[in-house]
Amino acid sequence: MASGARHIQVTLPDGTSRRVPEATAAGDALTGPGGSLPREVLAVRVNGVPTDLATALREDASLEPITFESPLGKEVYRHSSTHIMAQAVKELFPSAQLAIGPAIEEGFYYDFGFERPFTPDDLEKIEARVHDIQKANHPFKRMEMPRQEAIRFFRERGEKYKVEILESINDETASLYSQGDFIDLCRGPHVPSTGRVAAIKLLSGAGAYWRGDERNAMLQRIYGTSFPTQAALDAHLAKLEEIKRRDHRKLGKELDLITIQDEIGPGLVLWHPKGAMIRLLIENFWREQHLQAGYELVYSPHVARLDLWKTSGHVDYYRDNMFVPMKVEASEYQLKPMNCPFHIMIYKSHLRSYRDLPIRYGELGTVYRYERTGVLHGLLRVRGFTQDDAHLFCRPDQLETEVSRVLDFTFLMLRTFGFSEFEVFVSTKPEKAVGSAENWAQATQALVAALNGRGVRHQIDPGEGVFYGPKIDIKIKDVLGRAWQCSTIQIDFNNPERFGLAYTGEDGKAHQPIMIHRALLGSIERFFGILIEHYAGAFPTWLAPVQARVLSITDKQREYAEAVVGQLRGAGCRAEGDLRNEKVGFKVREAEKAKVPYMLVVGEREMQGGTVSVRGRSGADLGAMSPAAVIDLIRADVAKATPARQPAP
């Protein structure tokens, strides 16, 4: 029987199915005879397996088109993009060796063995060549060969990294893709041809170790990104610009909030008055809320005997992240990397009854950790920072309720600071862990139950827990959609054991309490950095270090302007005056740059009428009103932003 006579059955996503001749290309099978495939379709899932559109079908299959809209589609698209870039590099720099070139979150990169770093100049040339290759519209062709043959092939071409990769894989068949004269080892799939990638931009070059190991050779990495339209690429580049514009290191300096100075030391933050004011507001809110939530606030010292950290296990498990101990009299003292031992010692200062539990100790505790110089980053990664820390001690039967309460509390805090999207992760028992399997199972169960009880969607990270217990991590998403991990809720089986924590139960016997570490904002420094970027420095009224600035038009309004400032301050508003001998346009400009929420212009008219002309941040004209009305405006803003706040008694 002639093979052409054989037909196979294909099923489409809409449930319809049709018969096509065997060996029909997957892409053609998707449309049926006479149909033409939409350009958005880049590849196709054949029985779930991502496949080139050109691949000949051999058996019955369900087909599903892959477009850029899906994460898989983006991966295919950018993976093809990086091959195009690699071709351009090989054409311009034939001695460059191909290492790896995957798609990543928002683009792609390719690592090359090359004798020197690529310069911005090189990138420009490479990008120009990339455009030529796109225009040439070379088809991506797949071929398969036995692994040994592929090894020989790449060895002859001097591609030692490809040989290494091939030697490390188990499959006996290797797949190669070619476009034009370029051939690369690749699993695929790819878009049909180089012309299908519309807009590519090379972003930066950087060094990267072969297989991420610093003992290996340094490769030269080129990052890039690509999109199906120039408009989408431009939008992405605009977003990168926006991220730069919001950089908290830049805004922190411009708005005179914080500095990190060489003379002080890397990773150590100076809070200037305006930054300190915002911190004070955050901390005041934090303390109020904790007292309402049934926490007791404590303080602990910045150093303690090294022995304490031996008991806690930090010397064994955390030494790499600790400053070296200092010798004082006959003993050694350690700058604190964590607050927990102190809270534990407060717990231990009395005998505790089951009736006392839960006990919740909270502290804005400043800790010092030795971070390697290469990882320091503005406020986001520092060496001295203040954790909004708390340790809860409870009975096993209270665990789930306590976790639920902490969850509610966390979301309330984060929402108040303007975050409304969250990603929640539960990390379970890692291989090396303390505590019995059933303790872990029980505690993990309690975490999951608390999340489910609150209807919080979450993902499980198997084996990602800390050695001392399971945890919940919460990431917030900022206005640009970037995720930041701040909150964490961790069960600890280790410290109650090490410190011999106990409470007396109903039965008169000693029992071990369960301990929960939790931080809502994480570190005040880091959270502040995130807040600066989230708000682009334009803090909402309740957090703005200056809520209103009074701008006088001439010297004649000096006294009146001062009186307005006094009235606002008397009502608890943070107001200041700009009475300088300058034009009002200049004063407005400066107030705008300082991102003051309300500008109150006072001239002859306002002085006569006992009013101020209110200009909102970014130009809104709110008209003339009395200072009392401005106070109401500010109070309404504050009340709206902090619904959790109870009126003071």
Add this chain to the structure above:
RNA sequence: GCUGGCGUAGCUCAAUCGGCAGAGCAGCGGUUUUGUAAACCGCAGGUUGGAGGUUCGAUUCCUCUCGCCAGCUCCA
């Protein structure tokens, strides 16, 4: 820590091949009394991150050091 780039006035940035270190803004003094994003004139401001070296001469070249920035997990 490793690789690469960078470090000049308070800030943002110039300075050709190794040849007297400069501008704008900010600051200070004066003029101007001003209506919603920059009035005008003038003055002052520096051990070019630090130490050493090469040179008649170093911001520039070399070595060391401190700091900053990017990258260093995402499997062809």
